[in-house]
Amino acid sequence: MTSENKPTVRTLDDIAKLAGVSKSTASRALNDNPLISEKTRRKIQKIAQEHNFIKHYGASSLSSKTSNTIALMVTKFDYHHPEIARSKEDPFFNKVLAGILSKTDDIGKELLICSFDQANPIKILQLVNSRKVDGVIVFGASDEEDYYSDVIPEKFPVVFWGNIRTRLPFKTVACDDYKGGKIATQTLIDSGKKKIAFIGGFNESAEVSARFEGYKTALNGKQAPIYCEGFGAYTHESGLMQMRKILEIAPDIDGVFACSDVLAMAAIRVLKQKNKNVPEDICVVGYDDIDMGEYFKPSLTTISQNAYIAGQTMVEKLINMIENPNTPIEHRTTIDVHLISRESCS
Numbered sequence: 598m599t600s601e602n603k604p605t606v607r608t609l610d611d612i613a614k615l616a617g618v619s620k621s622t623a624s625r626a627l628n629d630n631p632l633i634s635e636k637t638r639r640k641i642q643k644i645a646q647e648h649n650f651i652k653h654y655g656a657s658s659l660s661s662k663t664s665n666t667i668a669l670m671v672t673k674f675d676y677h678h679p680e681i682a683r684s685k686e687d688p689f690f691n692k693v694l695a696g697i698l699s700k701t702d703d704i705g706k707e708l709l710i711c712s713f714d715q716a717n718p719i720k721i722l723q724l725v726n727s728r729k730v731d732g733v734i735v736f737g738a739s740d741e742e743d744y745y746s747d748v749i750p751e752k753f754p755v756v757f758w759g760n761i762r763t764r765l766p767f768k769t770v771a772c773d774d775y776k777g778g779k780i781a782t783q784t785l786i787d788s789g790k791k792k793i794a795f796i797g798g799f800n801e802s803a804e805v806s807a808r809f810e811g812y813k814t815a816l817n818g819k820q821a822p823i824y825c826e827g828f829g830a831y832t833h834e835s836g837l838m839q840m841r842k843i844l845e846i847a848p849d850i851d852g853v854f855a856c857s858d859v860l861a862m863a864a865i866r867v868l869k870q871k872n873k874n875v876p877e878d879i880c881v882v883g884y885d886d887i888d889m890g891e892y893f894k895p896s897l898t899t900i901s902q903n904a905y906i907a908g909q910t911m912v913e914k915l916i917n918m919i920e921n922p923n924t925p926i927e928h929r930t931t932i933d934v935h936l937i938s939r940e941s942c943s
Contacts, residue, residue: 606644606645606648606650609623609624609627611648611650612627612641612644612645612648612650615644615648616637616640616641616644618637618641622637622641623641626638626640626641626642627641627642627645663731663919664707664728664729664730664731665705665706665707665731666706666707666708666709666729666730666731667701667706667707667708667709667730667731667732667733667734667912667915667916667919668708668709668710668711668724668725668729668730668732668733668734669694669697669708669709669710669711669733669734669736670710670711670712670713670720670721670724670733670734670735670736671690671710671711671712671713671736671737672712672713672714672715672735672736672737672738673712673713673714673715688858688859688885688887688888688889689857689858689885689887689902689904690736690737691887692885692887692888692904692905692908693736693758693904693905693907693908693911694908695904695905695908696904696905696906696907696908696909696910696911696912697734697908697909697911697912698908699905699908699909700908700909700912700913701912704912704916706912706916709729709730711724715737715738715744716744717744718744718745718748718749719748721733721735721745721748721749721755722748722749722753725753725754725755731754731919732754732755732756732915732916732918732919733754733755733756733915734755734756734757734758734911734912734915735755735756735757735758736758737758738757738758738759738761743762743763743764745761745763745765745767746763746764746765749765749767751765751766751767752922754915754918754919754922755767755768755915756768756769756770756911756914756915756918757769757770758770758771758907758911759771759802759803759804760803760804760807760929761803762803766928767928768914768915768918768926768927768928768929768930769928769929769930770907770910770911770914770929770930770932771804771929771930771931771932772804772902772903772907772931772932772933772934773931773932773933773934774803774804774805774807774808774811774934775807775808775810775811775814776811776933776934777808777811777884777900777902777934778807778808778809778810778811778812778814778815778854779811779812779814779815780811780815780900780934780935780936781808781811781812781815781854781882781884781900781936782811782812782815782816782854782882783815784882784898784936784938784942785852785853785854785880785882785942786815786816786852788852788876788880788942788943790851790852790880791851791852792825792847792849792850792851792852793812793816793850793851793852793853793854794825794826794827794843794847794850794852794853794854795809795812795825795826795827795853795854795856796827796829796836796839796840796843796853796854796855796856796860796861796864797809797826797827797828797829797856797860798828798829798830798831798835798856798857798860799828799829799830799831800828804856805828805856808856808884809826812854825843825846825847825850827839827840827842827843829860831856831857831859831860832859833859833860833862833863834863835860835863836855836859836860836861836862836863836864836867837863837864837866837867839860839864840853840863840864840867840868841867844867844871850879851878851879851880852879852880852881852882852942853868853879853880853881853882854882855881855882855883855884856884857883857884857885858883858884858885858886858887858889858890858897858899859885859887860883860884861881861882861883861884861890861897861899861941862883862889862890862893862897864881865881865893865895865941868881875895875941876895876940876941876942876943880898880941880942880943881897881898881941881942882898882899882900882941882942883897883898883899883900883941884899884900884902885899885900885901885902885904886899886900886901886902886904886937890937890939891939895939895940895941896939896940896941897939897940897941898936898937898938898939898940898941898942898943899936899937899939900934900935900936900937901934901935901936901937902932902934903932903933903934903935906932907932910930910932914926914930
């Protein structure tokens with residue numbers, strides 16, 4: 598058939614007429630519904646492909662009463678909660694986002710990204726109730742206070758990154774931070790280090806607290822009292838400040854465990870300024886396995902949180918909640934961690 602004689606196909610009705618089936622059958626076939634025979638599905642899908650027909654998800658969402666969209670809501674920067682800077686500055690967020698985008702693309706969902714004030718999380722509720730989205734993933738939520746329990750119902754379609762402090766058992770996806778802190782510190786011990794400092798993020802954060810507990814467990818009397826500890830924010834500036842302070846208090850440290858790669862790289866910058874070589878004089882282990890850590894000099898030994906998998910897992914968990922609202926789903930999903938060995942602790 599020449600392009601002049603090729604029929605115009607703009608709607609589902611056009612596809613149905615060409616296939617000689619009803620509109621509902623054509624719709625089910627394009628959705629790969631098993632109620633339609635495989636032969637018919639293939640025929641209708643082939644017609645759609647030949648005519649470059651793309652299903653209009655907005656129209657289908659009207660009939661199914663779903664938006665076919667989920668939201669990723671990131672907390673706004675708040676100077677009273679500096680740990681939230683992680684979502685603005687730390688490249689770890691980008692790896693989580695890549696996993697989220699990969700999974701939404703695989704399952705044919707749209708992703709809306711927006712910010713909200715965590716001190717007033719009503720926007721999360723309003724967005725879903727408006728039917729603009731079917732559910733929400735929240736990234737960067739502080740666990741210093743319970744901002745969410747009085748606003749969001751327990752079974753609301755929301756998944757949080759991290760282990761937030763709430764009265765209600767919201768669904769969360771988080772990494773095994775205790776294990777990560779323990780592995781990082783044990784790596785320094787196995788390298789022969791005796792005086793190991795700790796550089797953390799926000800000291801009220803559940804993830805930082807868990808990593809600190811892992812650090813203390815690994816030391817287990819090998820270093821008593823705990824040699825030096827520091828807490829701040831997930832920013833380069835905080836890492837610089839903490840490392841300088843630690844060196845003032847304990848200039849003879851020989852190992853550093855930093856709670857993020859951004860903090861670790863800031864620490865190494867200060868050590869270089871103080872004419873201390875890494876790893877010859879002081880070994881450093883970071884956390885997150887961000888891409889630039891591999892190309893940093895020296896390349897960064899770090900704990901991988903499997904951020905890409907974590908992003909995919911949050912989408913899977915949210916979709917499960919949306920599609921199976923009456924089916925029990927585990928509240929906390931824990932992603933495993935592992936060591937990436939490089940030059941900064943060899």
